Amino acid sequence: MFKSIIFKFIIPYLIGLVIYLEGINFYTSATLVALFLIYLYKRQNINYFLLFLILGLLIGYTSFNFYNDRFLKLKDSKSFKGIVLKLSIDKRNCIIKGRDCKLYLYFDKSAEINVGDEIVVYGEIIKDIDMKKVYSRNLNAYVKSNKYKVIGKKSGFIIYIYKIHDKLKREMYKIDKISGPFISGLVTGDIDGIDSEIKSLLNDLNISHIVVVSGAHLGILALFVMIVFAFNFKLRYIFLLLFTTCYVILANFNPSAVRAYIMLLLTVFAQTLKKYPNKINILFTATFMMIAYNAFLIYDLGFILSISSTFGIILLSPIISTKLSNKLSVPISAFLFTLPIVLYINGRFSLISIPINMLIAGLVSILTITSLISVLLYILFNYNPLLLPILFCGRLLVNLLKIIQKFNIEFFVGNFNLILVIIYYVFILTLFNIIRTNRISKYAISIVLFILVFLNFNFKHELTINFIDVAQGDCIFIETPNKKTILIDTGAKFEGYNMAEKRVVPYIKRRGYNKIDVFIITHFHNDHAGGIEYILKNLNVKNKYAFMPNRDDFLDLKNRDKIIIDNVELNVITNEKAMNMESNEKCIVLSCKYKEFNFLLTADADLNLMTNISGEYEILKMPHHGSKYSFNEKVLEKLKTQTCIFTVGRNNFGHPAKEVIDLLEKNNIKYYRTDLDGNIQVTSNGKKYKIITQKMKRMIGYGN
Structure with missing residues (x-):
């Protein structure tokens, strides 16, 4: 039954979605489809496969056009109207629901608004972000607001639930700024206000799921209703529907909560008909329904982890429990099925995550039950002391996790790609005999998988230069042939958003590193x-350099200094006559070389510095994000280059300048842009080089 569902329905459905949304090239798509057609032809399932493949393509097409059309209508708008549904603790971010759109708003300072207010916002759509992740949150766009006004107040059942949610998280935050947001996340899945240190703690220990509303939360609530209303069958199901619906609204329709809610409804409905459906059927029916509503959910990490962990528990737990106790089988099953996703996203996992999950599972369950009861009593009686016991227990749990973190051991893998994810799942399904094969076939599959794994790991000793997309800023991460690391700049830090935290450190760890051998700041x-500060706190940094540093922990670089690490040369070029400490004159340019491969990293150098540099470079990082005051025809004549890279994002300076782009195109010089291409990776063996780009943002509405 399991194989039938997977091969007939789920795989072709997902292949159709991915082919449409990701734009996988024709040959890859044809190969995937051909392999499954060959497999299914012998089993006479070809009609089902084709039907669900087409259905996946259609749903991908429908979702893409639905969200893209709305984005195109919104992108040039300067004013937006809607009702405030969710408001951050500091009131600098909120979600509003308009007539035909749902928007996430950023304010320059705390807004004087409340949940339920109807507001008009003046601002502009933020365009230099990955819109797929925006759409996966059922949002239509992010908006940077420069002005707003409240034009009314709305009421209603759903608004009332949202107000309860907002009041609850603010009261808990007011009482305890550490455990308040933690308990709020435990109860409602809303992690607003959780300190970045606590988020890193949960992520490092692979236990972020405890602040995500899941089936366990709804199961506890359902059990409570069943016990209280055990005397009356009809009342039991009426209140079960009412309580769980309110709870999903309270959790802001978090995808994990919605998935568990749909599964619960399908199970209850089947039981009223005296049917006992297969759990896997219910899981995939719920998944199918949610993806049919919004195909971009396949980009929501919480949703993916929720589905995979539930699937692993349903599938593997009964098998593992024959060898081990039930207490061990559940966390092990969830771990085995979420491990490849964690490796793909983070490039690492905690070696003690299974014992930690076993240790805290009971504590979290008890704390969740008591928290739900305390929250319910608080809602009924509006009495703050009712929250004190659970906040105290929450603080104790956080302190316990901080102690455990000191003994954490992380295993770094790096470059765990989608092919390896697929290979891993095939291996697990074969190992546990879920895909039934004879002994010879099992050995054959194992050999093929081993070969594929071997081919997917890069054993070449190559130089890799990563231009990380940090919007309007610079951050370059270099991996030497023998795995030494160089980090040049960090990107920006704004109020509420640190590029180092959100993009740089996760990217470096995903590549399989936790240390930086050479850290250079081109200017401050x-x-x-x-x-x-975030880099120094979260990575093991050995050597720190800067030109005329304004802090004691950085060594001062001078003009013509040279740093050599693993045969990679970094030659320092500076303007020694720079007087204005705040201008771009005070900036390092790095002329870099690996064997016969040369590349120039120019930071924000101006024309005074650029006109004094000459040479042949395969790669040129464009100075000052493509400013016309840093690059012209005279500079190009002195710098013979093949490929240019712009590190740029949304800005008010006109970067990259039209004159600069025209100059490159006139001279047939190829160029890449982080605002359009995402992360840009250059690899070289010392002679030849190749470039790989993320190329996701071009697909959505505003790309080329």
Whole structure:
């Protein structure tokens, strides 16, 4: 039955979605489809496969056009109207629901608004972000607001639930700024206000799921209703429907909560008909329904982890429990099925995550039950002391996790790609005999999988230069042939958003590193050095350099200094006559070389410095994000280059300048842009080089 569902319905459905949304090239798509057609032809399932493949393509097409059309209508708008549904603790961010759109708003300072207010916002759509992740949250756009006004107040059942949610998280935050947001996340899945240190703690220990509303939360609530209303069958199901619906609204329709809610409804409905459906059927029916509503949910990490962990528990727990106790089988099953996703996203996992999950599972369950009861009593009686016991227990649990973190051991893998994810799942399904094969076939599959794994790991000793997309800023991460690391700049830090925290450190760890051998700051402007403190706190940094540093822990670099690490040369070029400490004159340019491969990293150098540099470079990082005051025809004549890279994002300076783009195109020089291409990766063996780009943002509405 399991194989039938997977091969007939789920795989072709997902292949159709991915082919449409990701734009996988024709040959890859044809290969995937051909392999499954060959497999299914012998089993006479070809009609089902084709039907659900087409259905996946259609749903991908429908979702893409639905969200893209709305974005195109919104992108040039300057004013937006809607009702406030969710408001951050500091009131600098909120979600509003308009007539035909749902928007996430950013304010420059705390807004004087409340949940339920109807507001008009003046601002502009933020365009230099990955819109797929925006759409996966059932949002239509992010908006940077410069002005707003409240034009009314709305009421109603759903608004009332949202107001309860907002009041609850604010009261808990007011009582305890550490455990308040933690308990709020435990109860409602809303992690607003959780300190970045606590988020890193949960992520490092692979236990972020405890602040995500899941089936366990709804199961506890359902059990409570069943016990209280055991005397009356009809009342039991009426209140079960009422309580769980309110709870999903309270959780802001979190995808994990919605998935559990749909599964619960399908189970209850089947039981009223005296049917006992297969759990896997219910799981995939719920998944099918949610993805049919919004195909971009396949980009929501919480949703993916929720589905995979539930699937693993349903599938593997009965098998593992024959060898081990039930207490061990559930966390092990969830771990085995979420491990490849964690490796793909983070590039690492905690070696003690299974014992930690076993240790805290009971504590979290008890704390969740008591928290739900305390919250319910607080809602009924509006009495703050009712929250004190659970907040105290929450603080104790956080302190316990901080102690455990000191003994954490992380295993770094790096570059765990989608092919390896697929290979892993095939291996697990074969190992546990879920895909039934004879002994010879099992050995054959194992050999093929081993070969594929071997081919997917890069054993070449190559130089890799990563231009990380940090919007309007610079951050370059270099991996030497023997795995030494160089980090040049960090990107910016804004109020509530640190590029080092959100993009740089996760990217470096995903590549399989936790240390930086050489850390260079080209100059101390925010868009280049805003994330220094976060980098130093979260990575093991050995050597720190800067030109005329304004802090004691950085060594001073001078003109013509040279740094050599693993045969990679970094030659320092500076303007020694720079007088204005705040201008771009005070900036390092790095002329870099690996064997016969040369590349020039120019930071924000101006024309005074650029006109004094000459040479042949395969790769040129464009100075000052493509400013016309840093690059012209004279500079190009002195710098013979093949490929240019712009590190740029949304800005008010006109970067990259039209004159600069025209100059490159006139001379047939190829160029890449982080605002359009995402992360840009250059690899070289010392002679030849190749470039790989993320190329996701071009697909959505505003790309080329």
